Amino acid sequence: MDRGEGSCEPPETARHFFGQQNDIWQINDLEVLNCEYGKNSIKFLRLHKEGKKHFVKEVEVCTHLRLTSPQEYLEGKNSLVIPTDTIKNIVLVLAKKNGISSLEQFAIDICNHFMTTFCQVAYVKTYIQEVPWQRLHEDGVPHIHSFICVPDGIRFCEAEQCRNGPLIVFAGIKDLKLMKTTQSGFEGFYKNEHTTLPERHDRILCGELFCKWSYGECKDFDFDCIWKKIRECILEAFAGPPDCGEYSPSYQKTINCIQMLVLSRVSQVQVIEVVLNNTFFNVVDMKNLGLTNDKEVDIIDPLVLVIMSASTTDVHKREKGSGHDFIKEVLVPVEAPYGSCTCTLGRKKFFEAQGHMLRDERKCQFGLAAAQGN
Numbered sequence: 001m002d003r004g005e006g007s008c009e010p011p012e013t014a015r016h017f018f019g020q021q022n023d024i025w026q027i028n029d030l031e032v033l034n035c036e037y038g039k040n041s042i043k044f045l046r047l048h049k050e051g052k053k054h055f056v057k058e059v060e061v062c063t064h065l066r067l068t069s070p071q072e073y074l075e076g077k078n079s080l081v082i083p084t085d086t087i088k089n090i091v092l093v094l095a096k097k098n099g100i101s102s103l104e105q106f107a108i109d110i111c112n113h114f115m116t117t118f119c120q121v122a123y124v125k126t127y128i129q130e131v132p133w134q135r136l137h138e139d140g141v142p143h144i145h146s147f148i149c150v151p152d153g154i155r156f157c158e159a160e161q162c163r164n165g166p167l168i169v170f171a172g173i174k175d176l177k178l179m180k181t182t183q184s185g186f187e188g189f190y191k192n193e194h195t196t197l198p199e200r201h202d203r204i205l206c207g208e209l210f211c212k213w214s215y216g217e218c219k220d221f222d223f224d225c226i227w228k229k230i231r232e233c234i235l236e237a238f239a240g241p242p243d244c245g246e247y248s249p250s251y252q253k254t255i256n257c258i259q260m261l262v263l264s265r266v267s268q269v270q271v272i273e274v275v276l277n278n279t280f281f282n283v284v285d286m287k288n289l290g291l292t293n294d295k296e297v298d299i300i301d302p303l304v305l306v307i308m309s310a311s312t313t314d315v316h317k318r319e320k321g322s323g324h325d326f327i328k329e330v331l332v333p334v335e336a337p338y339g340s341c342t343c344t345l346g347r348k349k350f351f352e353a354q355g356h357m358l359r360d361e362r363k364c365q366f367g368l369a370a371a372q373g374n
Ligand SMILES: O=c1[nH]c(=O)c2[nH]c(=O)[nH]c2[nH]1
Pocket: 185, 186, 197, 249, 250, 251, 252, 339
């Protein structure tokens, strides 16, 4: 075991000033809640060859560590610090030696390496995301060494481990753009004097989906197979049957349908969080153009901010038809606001047994309450 230059015990000076309780370093009325560091955006391509057939995994890895003592942070003593440059080299060496059989397995390998090699590491977390390369097909024949990047959702995973704690694995999909052009509405919502939104029984539902789930404690799962199954569940729950779809009364309910389908079909998933960032399409009113428009032409509201550099007098002059030259109008397009919904749902048993290990318990309790119908 590599003990670094320093010991794994808190340094004398630090112990003099700080008492450690449950991983929290305290000084008078201040405490260090977290002190982690690491290397982000370690980007590389791992090429694997089986005869003439090539396989690629292009990934971006972020690995963070928390040390047993925050002495580098509090006292500027670096003897326990594993340089982020070394972290990067370790990740690359593990990729070369172990290969990347699945993102999750590689994240687990990285966590295991830091935990078993360095006794000064108290916590390790690794995030990996994959560039969506797919094998090229020519007339249905898979190409042996050519690939195409298809941005239909980015696969990612996260593994984390505290010393003496279990290895927890998360996985997910992000930047998954989905749209259904009917079988969606939003009606019966709360109304008051600030409500301008019309009720809609037939609208376009479109958004970018982020979905992250926890496998709980790491087991020997077929991560690739499970990930594909969950992706299929997401698409099926969003779209409904291919010949008729399924009505969505809100994006909140669509998220719940996705989560319920995943939890019912994939027993390995313990908790699932879904975020849907909704893109709102406005039906263009074409009455003045003598045309009816049955949702055939829709735009994402381009909000335009008009900045007038003119003073009130300038505006006044302009209104009177004079001084037009004094007015400068700058049109700045700004991104339209979008609705967003985040919901987390998990298994009761998992919360009871493992709830303390979840990083955002409040979110998870909300998920539990929702599942109970509260
Ligand atoms: O499905 C929806 N849920 C909302 O909460 C909401 N709010 C809104 O303006 N449009 C929608 N649509």
